[in-house]
Amino acid sequence: xxxxxxxxxxxxxxxxxxxxxxxxxxxxxxxxxxxxxxxxxxxxxxxxxxxxxxxxxxxxxxxxxxxxxxxxxxxxxxxxxxxxxxxxxxxxxxxxxxxxxxxxxxxxxxxxxxxxxxxxxxxxxxxxxxxxxxxxxxxxxxxxxxxxxxxxxxxxxxxxxxxxxxxxxxxxxxxxxxxxxxxxxxxxxxxxxxxxxxxxxxxxxxxxxxxxxxxxxx
Numbered sequence: 293x294x295x296x297x298x299x300x301x302x303x304x305x306x307x308x309x310x311x312x313x314x315x316x317x318x319x320x321x322x323x324x325x326x327x328x329x330x331x332x333x334x335x336x337x338x339x340x341x342x343x344x345x346x347x348x349x350x351x352x353x354x355x356x357x358x359x360x361x362x363x364x365x366x367x368x369x370x371x372x373x374x375x376x377x378x379x380x381x382x383x384x385x386x387x388x389x390x391x392x393x394x395x396x397x398x399x400x401x402x403x404x405x406x407x408x409x410x411x412x413x414x415x416x417x418x419x420x421x422x423x424x425x426x427x428x429x430x431x432x433x434x435x436x437x438x439x440x441x442x443x444x445x446x447x448x449x450x451x452x453x454x455x456x457x458x459x460x461x462x463x464x465x466x467x468x469x470x471x472x473x474x475x476x477x478x479x480x481x482x483x484x485x486x487x488x489x490x491x492x493x494x495x496x497x498x499x500x501x502x503x504x505x506x507x508x509x510x
Contacts, residue, residue: 311348314431318344320386327382336380338392340432349395350427356449356486357395357425359494363482364398364421366498367474370505374403378412378419383441385414390437394422397443400473418443421473426450439463445473454483476509 323339326346330337338345349357361377368375376399384391397419399406406412418441424434426448438446439459446465448455456479457465458472469479481504485497 311350312431313346315344317342320389323384323391336393336395337382338430338432338434338437339384339390340437341389343432345430345432347430349425353395353425353427355489357423359486359489359497360423360425360447360449360454360482361396362494362498363485363501364396364423366502367477367505368400370502371474371476371509373400373473375400376403376406381412381419383418383443385441388440390440392434392437394419395425396423397421401444420444421471422446424448435465439465445471447471449486454479454486477505
């Protein structure tokens with residue numbers, strides 16, 4: 293049985309903030325044109341009823357999101373949970389006048405519904421899990437957009453502070469200690485592994501995580 297070590301206490305440099313730019317009183321047509329213009333760019337585009345935000349991810353942001361993505365993928369593989377990674381796909385609905393791009397997102401329960409296609413659209417179910425890495429505060433109500441789109445679960449990660457949120461019947465997100473997608477894995481296991489990213493390689497972190505699952509959940 294493997295025991296995850298306590299988080300490191302060494303001092304670390306403060307993460308660089310993301311670059312954000314907001315334009316007010318934009319139209320849906322402008323939003324669509326901006327999406328097309330930045331289609332091959334890492335810039336994230338969010339639209340919330342006339343407010344348009346552009347965000348350029350920082351290096352620490354990208355490191356955290358990819359590490360969490362590797363842990364989520366490893367958990368799905370070890371627990372034999374069908375999973376389709378959809379990355380930062382744009383999800384938007386014109387009737388809501390809202391849209392965004394998650395840092396990462398996944399189809400799990402609805403994986404069979406989208407398995408046979410490379411692309412997904414507004415007629416498809418929303419992803420079952422979205423990941424938000426927050427290195428700076430957004431000016432828009434991204435959680436409200438997720439709720440309107442009907443995304444059942446969102447993980448918000450700020451540094452190593454991981455918050456798991458579940459959409460309730462009233463359409464609001466409530467914090468939970470365990471994901472409904474991976475109910476056997478406490479949130480603390482994910483946070484301890486993320487905090488160890490300064491001590492060792494991603495390869496070892498993922499191997500340790502797989503070993504923890506095998507020792508505790510087999």
